[in-house]
Amino acid sequence: MKxxxxxxxxKLYEYNGISDYCPICMQYxxxxxxxxxxxxxxxxxxxxIQVATDLDIPVKMIKKYLREGRLEIVEAENFFLNCEKCGAPIKTGRYCDKCARDFDSGVKRITNEAATNIHNRKYSEKMRYLDKSKVK
Ligand SMILES: [Zn+2]
Ligand SMILES: [Zn+2]
Structure with a gap:
């Protein structure tokens, strides 16, 4: 524990790997x-701005939820965030659709490799199973 x-x-607290907030602030x-x-x-x-004013919540906090992808801006003219990569206006998260796609295809490449590995492992497991049944 860190x-x-x-x-x-x-306040100092034991980091749980999930939140940057202490348990009390997390609840808040x-x-x-x-x-x-x-x-x-x-x-x-x-x-x-309306949410911030009506609920008396700092805009910074709302922006944080948007960044975390927990909230989404519906109206186009409400674009409030910018893509961290290219600066394009976005509704939620950290990247615009295009950059997210670029990012996704990078992830997919890795995922495909992982899937191939899993497939190979399954195949070898099956082989082992067949060997066992032959022994029986
Ligand atoms: Zn705190
Ligand atoms: Zn972008």
Whole structure:
């Protein structure tokens, strides 16, 4: 266990590998997220500023949820984030569709290799199984 300081309150806590927040701030973070979610259910096309003002939440926090891909901006004119790679306006996450695709195809290449490895392993397992049944 690594002790780190909470990104929000600065208190030291044991890092769980999931959140940059201490358990207390994590709960707070989750509660705020639920509030935004409920608000967006009632006001499906609210702007970021509207949410921030009505719920008294810092825009920075809303932006964080958007970055995490937990919230999405619906209206095109609400584009609020920029792709971290090319700077194009995006609705959610960290990359625009194009960069995400580029990124995806990179991931897919790796995934395909992994799938081939799994396939080979399955094949060899099957071989072993057949060998065993022959012994019986
Ligand atoms: Zn904290
Ligand atoms: Zn991009």
């Amino acid at each position: 002790t780190v300081s909470c990104a929000r309150c600065g 973070d989750e509660a705020i997220f639920q509030k935004i979610k409920e608000y967006l259910n009632e006001h499906p096309k609210a702007t970021v």
